[in-house]
Amino acid sequence: MVIVGAGEAGARAATALREEGWDRPITLVGGEIHPPYERPPLSKAALLAETEPVATTVLSQDRAAALDIALVLGTEATAIDRAARAVVLTDGRALPYSRLLLATGARPRRLTLPGHEQALYLRRFDDALALRPLLRPGVRLVIIGGGFIGLELAAAAVARGCAVTLVEAQPRILMRGVPAEIAAVIADRHRAAGIDLRTGIDIERIEPDAVVLADGSRITADAVIAGIGVVPETALAEAAGLAVDNGIAVDATLATADPVIFAAGDCAACAHPLYAGRRIRIEAWRNAQDQGALAARNMLGRGEAIAAVPWFWSDQYELTLQIAGLADVGRTMVARDLGDGAQLLFHLAADGRLVAASGVGPLGKIAREIRLAEMLIAHRAAPDPDALASPAVRLKTLLAARTKAPEVA
Structure with missing residues (x-):
């Protein structure tokens, strides 16, 4: 068994394979040097901790060794040879597989406007470490994006004494999947915390010391952080000829059109039986856990359809x-x-x-x-x-x- 992607879904799948009785080799490949860790604390506890934070590991090196799971970290998968049933790594190795799970996750969606190279992003533990020194009293911070990441960052930054302006191009915050009535409660709470929340306006450009809006107004900024969503990591699947539809297209069992290749977590767009087979991709911790375990069982031939109800949460103040x-x-x-x-x-x-x-x-x-x-x-x-x-x-x-x-x- 080979799993590409050492995040929550990949780690859960690896441990679930052992729990389900698989006693043959398991290899878990990850591009980061860190063992698999939880991402939700990155926009909360990791930024607010008084001391240097430590990643919340979900599969340590010791635990992986005890389960006889080979962790291949700091290495990317570059290709899938479906005919040979092998995954090619950046170091030239080819890992043979009988079943393959793609748990490649997602990457931050990048700005393309003038000055975009000055914006910072939060996705990985190392990003959180880089952002922490910026979040200090008196720093003028502009956050671009009124989704969960942008809002959680805003809450953490204002708690650390920053002067925060949040800019969202949509008419309101939390446009995706959150009812307007609940979004209004969250918006009011952010404003009560002192955040300058601006919605329904585009950004013209980012300058070294300011963000310029489409109406010509300037917001002085010591730092700019963008949180405008993520893009599923599908390049590996696409290059291998697998279907992509806002993520790696999988059926209700998380199988792709290739019956020995599965996908789970943030990268997977799953046909969900609860919603008439609508293809759904969910960027959430529990979904990664659920799908990782389900993928493991189905890699072993169980043929179980997904039954978990989509669920997500956010803590703010x-x-x-x-x-x-x-x-x-x-x-x-x-x-x-x-x-x-x-x-x-x-x-x-x-x-x-x-x-x-x-x-x-x-x-x-x-x-x-x-x-x-x-x-x-x-x-x-x-x-x-x-x-x-x-x-x-x-x-x-x-x-x-x-x-x-x-x-x-």
């Missing part, structure tokens, strides 16, 4: 945002007030089926509710909208009714 499912599939929305500033939004398809749930507020108020909503989505439930709207009706009661099982504790 004291607020947690969590979304289960795909909100854009919904045709109607039902709100539930959880109190203490927490709210849930339920998204229903035209046939009444619950297809997504969005929540924002303190973690303790929304995490369990989103988890129960996720289970309702997985069961293809179509709850009564009035019941969803009423805090007096517990979601675990709706779930128990759907599953005809005792209520969950």
